[in-house]
Amino acid sequence: MPKSLAEFVLKLTNNKIRLSSYDIIGTIAILDIPKELEKYKKEIANFLMQKNKNIQTVAQRQTATEGKYRIRKIKIIAGKKTTKTINKESGVRLLVDINKMYYSPRFSEERLRIAKQIKKNENVLVLFSGICPYPIVIEKHSNPKQIIAIELNKKAHEFALENIKLNKCKKIIAINADVKKELKNKKYLNWADRIIMPHPTKAEEFFNLALKAAKKNSIIHLYTFKKSNQNTRAILKRIKKSLKNKKIKLKLIFCKKVRPYSKDIEQLVLDIKVIKD
Incomplete structure (x- = not known):
């Protein structure tokens, strides 16, 4: 054979x-x-x-x-x-239906990378959270104060709730809602020490909204696309140009290619520090 x-x-x-x-x-x-x-x-x-x-x-x-x-x-x-199965990554188990919700095992190392950065008692906000792989890996490998996970897909949200139980997580609040509507709630204002935006086609669109939830000196992990021959600094420049609050400063502290997306397009993650007065 x-x-x-x-x-x-x-x-x-x-x-x-x-x-x-x-x-x-x-x-x-x-x-x-x-x-x-x-x-x-x-x-x-x-x-x-x-x-x-x-x-x-x-x-x-x-x-x-x-x-x-x-x-x-x-x-x-x-x-x-x-089409239903349980996948294991980084010591957690994740129930998923691959025909009804988004989940990629290719980001397991990336999820663990972020989890290991989180300091004790951080408030973590995960947007477009799916079946909750980021929140669950974070709780299992760090000691945050609270994690709020927001997901639009009702079926994915139901699986997220099952996964929270399956992994005996106590610090995750999973919410089935539209990020655009949910983040208008005043409870999110300056709440998050860390924001994760793992939706490369939408993250930049929602960036200004996410900034309202960001504390002073918080970190945003933003996933986006760029052309293979495009400079990463051009992406940050584009994001800065779109800022509605011009008093906010952004500092790129880490960047890497996560995976090739097509022949000419690649997906990358930007770790951005938010500097507020």
Whole structure:
């Protein structure tokens, strides 16, 4: 038997086509299968299940991430007919339905990176929180005072509540709401020591609103996109130019590419210090 998926696909196609990457979420493997491999997808799926006994379902991505809930539609091609599973990362367990809510295991290291930065008794605000991977990893690996998590997708919110129970978390308040409406509540004014915005297509749009919740010298972890040849400083300059409160100063303290998104676009995270008078 071939040692890897890449080796198997090359053998299957007489060294003509490569396919090596796929995601595993719990017991589900998710593949992007190019058109030229469509006729081999059952064989590819069966190989994966034979090679990794933990994989019980193999699914094929049907769409890119789309819609207000950032969902990628998938189709099961082999194994158990389920899209629900429990994924483990950084010592926590996360219940997810990959057909109804957004979750990516590729950000597990990034979630842990942020969790390890959080100081004792910080108030943490997580926007677009999904099934609560950021809040749960944070509570398990640091000692915040409180974490508020806001998510629009009702189904993802229901799973978040289950995940909070599953991991015996005590400091997380999960709210099913539109961030734009929820943050208008005065209780958020200057509340957060740290704000996490893991929605690269929307984070910049909501940045001014998030700033109202930010304390003096707080940190915002903002995820966004940039062109591969674009300077990171240009992104910060764009954000600064959009500020409604010109008295606020922003200082970039860390930046890194999180992952390539397409041939010319990459996703990055900016850790920004908020300086208020």
